Amino acid sequence: MRLLEEKLDDIASGHEVSLERRDLVDALESGPGVEGPLFRAASAVLERTSGPGVYLRGIVEVSNACQKNCFYCGLRRDNPGVARYTMNPQEVMEALAHGWRAGLRSFLLQSGELLGDDYIDEVCAILSECRSRWGDSVRMVLSMGELPPDVLDRLRDAGGGRYLLRIETSDRELYGRIHPRDGIHRWSARDACLRHLRSTGWQTGSGVLVGFPWQTASELAGDLEYLVDLDIDMCGMGPWIEHQGTPLNEVREQAPPRARRVTLTLRMIALLRILMPEINISATTALQTLDPRGLEKGLEAGANVFMPNLTPLKYRVNYNLYEGKTVVVDDLESMIREGKRRCESVRRLLLPDDPGDPLHYGRRRAAEGGKPGGAPPGDRIGGQG
Ligand code: 5AD
Ligand code: SF4
Numbered sequence: 001m002r003l004l005e006e007k008l009d010d011i012a013s014g015h016e017v018s019l020e021r022r023d024l025v026d027a028l029e030s031g032p033g034v035e036g037p038l039f040r041a042a043s044a045v046l047e048r049t050s051g052p053g054v055y056l057r058g059i060v061e062v063s064n065a066c067q068k069n070c071f072y073c074g075l076r077r078d079n080p081g082v083a084r085y086t087m088n089p090q091e092v093m094e095a096l097a098h099g100w101r102a103g104l105r106s107f108l109l110q111s112g113e114l115l116g117d118d119y120i121d122e123v124c125a126i127l128s129e130c131r132s133r134w135g136d137s138v139r140m141v142l143s144m145g146e147l148p149p150d151v152l153d154r155l156r157d158a159g160g161g162r163y164l165l166r167i168e169t170s171d172r173e174l175y176g177r178i179h180p181r182d183g184i185h186r187w188s189a190r191d192a193c194l195r196h197l198r199s200t201g202w203q204t205g206s207g208v209l210v211g212f213p214w215q216t217a218s219e220l221a222g223d224l225e226y227l228v229d230l231d232i233d234m235c236g237m238g239p240w241i242e243h244q245g246t247p248l249n250e251v252r253e254q255a256p257p258r259a260r261r262v263t264l265t266l267r268m269i270a271l272l273r274i275l276m277p278e279i280n281i282s283a284t285t286a287l288q289t290l291d292p293r294g295l296e297k298g299l300e301a302g303a304n305v306f307m308p309n310l311t312p313l314k315y316r317v318n319y320n321l322y323e324g325k326t327v328v329v330d331d332l333e334s335m336i337r338e339g340k341r342r343c344e345s346v347r348r349l350l351l352p353d354d355p356g357d358p359l360h361y362g363r364r365r366a367a368e369g370g371k372p373g374g375a376p377p378g379d380r381i382g383g384q385g
Contacts (some may be wrong), residue, residue, distance in 0.1 A: 024221035042302035055356025058099035066112025074243035106139040112147025127159035151198035162204035170226030205234035211261030212240035213254035238286030241322035273302030278359035296323035
């Protein structure tokens with residue numbers, strides 16, 4: 001333990017120190033005393049590399065339909081209690097334009113996993129429209145589940161630049177316990193999809209669920225190592241939250257208490273920040289749902305992104321991944337003002353109109369001989385770079 005605290009203090013003072021698997025497990029399992037040194041080290045690393053900036057992604061939850069049946073998720077196919085919707089392209093553009101007018105320059109289109117050609121065509125049309133309206137100034141992030149390589153390539157060429165796909169857990173066996181074993185929920189397919197994204201120009205994001213039944217500190221440490229190995233550009237990690245319409249809810253007493261899930265999430269954020277100083281890490285909605293100070297705590301642990309929700313309220317109430325998902329009714333301008341104040345309260349600076357390309361992506365693209373900036377790779381394919 002002493003050894004870990006010494007390492008963390010050294011990291012905070014600017015020394016190069018590597019954290020081994022044992023350190024990661026220690027940092028997750030130790031008593032509350034570890035948090036001071038851990039969060040100080042993570043903040044120092046962030047400050048030295050990326051600075052105090054905090055970025056916004058406006059999220060539009062385009063559809064809550066999903067072909068999958070994950071045991072933890074309220075939107076799973078077999079949950080009959082969900083009023084399913086899919087926004088039409090015009091509604092999506094209106095939500096995006098609203099965010100654009102408020103100054104946002106980066107948007108996340110999220111949905112369940114839908115393989116239909118019509119849906120993919122619609123998303124491509126939305127991406128093209130964004131590109132023709134806003135050119136290189138906008139960054140479009142997609143989070144639409146595991147899609148075949150040719151579909152991902154089409155989405156990229158239409159203007160998608162960033163893709164988020166959580167691995168959920170890096171442990172294959174544990175993955176098998178929280179998903180049906182039916183051939184469409186395969187860890188290896190998910191991993192392959194991430195590696196395809198990573199090698200085809202996408203700014204690639206992943207992440208894990210933290211604190212669900214059966215998960216151990218050693219598996220969480222393995223998750224961090226997996227994310228490092230994948231060499232992601234961005235990450236979203238959040239606590240698991242119960243949902244009545246899901247099988248995992250039946251074994252909820254085997255999960256850590258909610259406060260512990262928050263603690264574990266914050267420690268995971270801090271450790272990942274130390275391991276990957278130049279990526280973007282978000283303070284997730286799930287974290288903010290379990291803790292009213294989740295945003296501030298996430299930032300103090302090393303997060304540098306959060307996501308105001310732009311989904312029209314009539315749809316938003318039906319995007320219930322888990323119970324108690326916050327439905328903020330504030331208008332966007334006051335939300336941004338409030339966000340600025342909350343960032344400043346933890347000595348951070350909200351940059352609402354900065355698209356927030358992670359240094360990590362610029363560096364690896366430059367090393368790969370691609371365009372170093374964060375402009376959509378479709379641009380490069382179009383022959384300009
Ligand atoms: N609690 C917290 N996060 C969840 N997600 C799905 N269900 C839950 C839940 N019950 C997350 C998954 C998924 C993302 C879209 O939402 O990590 O990747
Ligand atoms: Fe569908 Fe994603 Fe929910 Fe799984 S976690 S059921 S893929 S929306």
